[in-house]
Amino acid sequence: MSSGEVIDVVVDGERILHAGAGTARGVDGAEDGSGKLLLPAFVDGHVHLDKVLVRDELREHDGTLAGAIGAIHERKARYTVDDVRSRARSVIEASVQLGTTRLRSHVDVDTIGGLTPLEGVLAAGAECADIAEVLTVAFPQEGLLRDPGAYQLMEAAIEAGADVVGGMPHWEVDEASQREHVGLCFDLAERFDRDLDMHVDETDDGGVRTLEMVADEALRRSYIGRVVAGHVCSLAAAPQDYADRVIDKCLRAGISIAANPVTNLVLQGRQDRGLVRRGVTRVRELRAAGVNVLFGQDCIKDGFYPFGRGSMLEVALISAHATHLTSRSDLAFALRAVTEAPAQAWRLSDYGLKQGARADLQLLPVPTWEEALRLQPMPEKVWFKGRLVAESSVVSNLHRSN
Ligand SMILES: [Zn+2]
Incomplete structure (x- = not known):
């Protein structure tokens, strides 16, 4: 979330079952997004x-x-x-x-x-x-x-x-x-x-x-x-x-x-x-x-x-x-x-990082929304209806002389 708040999101099928403070870590299939920014798509x-x-x-x-x-x-x-x-x-x-x-x-x-x-x-x-x-x-x-x-x-x-x-x-x-x-x-x-x-x-x-x-x-x-x-x-x-x-x-x-x-x-x-x-x-x-x-x-x-x-x-x-x-x-x-x-x-009632919303999400490799705007990164992962639909990683090496 943009606020810097740490949350757990649990997805069941196409929907978000839980979004907020919780204990999803360690659960089978859990993904650790620590230090990254999770946004609705x-x-x-x-x-x-x-x-x-x-x-x-x-x-x-x-x-x-x-x-x-x-x-x-x-x-x-x-x-x-x-x-x-x-x-x-x-x-x-x-x-x-x-x-x-x-x-x-x-x-x-x-x-x-x-x-x-x-x-x-x-x-x-x-x-x-x-x-x-x-x-x-x-x-x-x-x-x-x-x-x-x-x-x-x-x-x-x-x-x-x-x-x-x-x-x-x-x-x-x-x-x-x-x-x-x-x-x-x-x-x-x-x-x-x-x-x-x-x-x-x-x-x-x-x-x-x-x-x-x-x-x-x-x-x-x-x-x-x-x-x-x-x-x-x-x-x-x-x-x-x-x-x-x-x-x-x-x-x-x-x-x-x-x-x-x-x-x-x-x-x-x-x-x-x-x-x-x-x-x-x-x-x-x-x-x-x-x-x-x-x-x-x-x-x-x-x-x-x-x-x-x-x-x-x-x-x-x-x-x-x-x-x-x-x-x-x-x-x-x-x-x-x-x-x-x-x-x-669009009068959508099922949008956002909230319980019951459709699990359309993205994970960005930055800690805050302000940094996302400034650095313009691609999302590492994108989910549509709870399914992972895109992944990206960027490799950039700087070669110093010393
Ligand atoms: Zn137009």
Whole structure:
């Protein structure tokens, strides 16, 4: 645990039977993790597995969100289920080796790729069901009104197995269309009894305010605690009175915010000169208000972001830089943002180092969470549903002359 507390954890099958002070040492099959850090496995609450690893095949663009979306069009039109499956699978496997056993993947649903991205990610998730749990979000990347036919595809995606309803209201051409987009997403979610996880206001333009539309709709329909809003960059550029008002609405609606600083640090602020905006939402104010904030990987070597390797430890470190997290309580918040916060956003009741939780665990070769963040080690061991699914060891020798 991050606190430095010494505990024993007893696992029975897929579940944690006991976590706390105890006497498990000496028991048959017991493992001694003394001096090491045992954490629940990470949860990546926001990733796009359909797009991962396509970067080398894309044309260069201006580095903006619109530039990236345009560059991916041509590649997306050529996706095959097998192509998406194999790229997604390699990232799921890498993520597990780096301590993540639960991933929630947005998958593009539009008239360019149809249901191919979803089918590819579902196939990868099924192939990796022995090492990880992958949930899918049907994500209308090209808009719903801007892309006629996308809404019908969204319905088909839910029927084909997508777990969560996505959205991208700020991508529509005007405010009326944005509002209609939000309403359509909630209609779909209510009809199929699904949670919502929408891309919201991923722009530097403080005048774009679909977060308030989403919060108002959640409150109006009593969809409390069932909505995640991702990115929410424009909130940082909006006036303080708007930010205060909408943060309060998010809190009342139980909306979780998936801040994705890793990608937005490079994607936003492209037009700024001099003082360049960070493109990151108001994490400090959201946290102070008590809103559930998580950090996601978002992108891995795609049109939006050239880096990423499925390491939530890396995501936490970069996000800590982007959002001024340095004190001990700040760093505990960063840990929460890649563990308990996404678990809360998913409404998981069986997550964590506690009795009855699913035994998704990782053992890191450092004594504390602060050292894990600083040194970025691979976990020595990762367990999924109580089964050891990844092991790693690093050998590095220093050859001195004396
Ligand atoms: Zn995203």
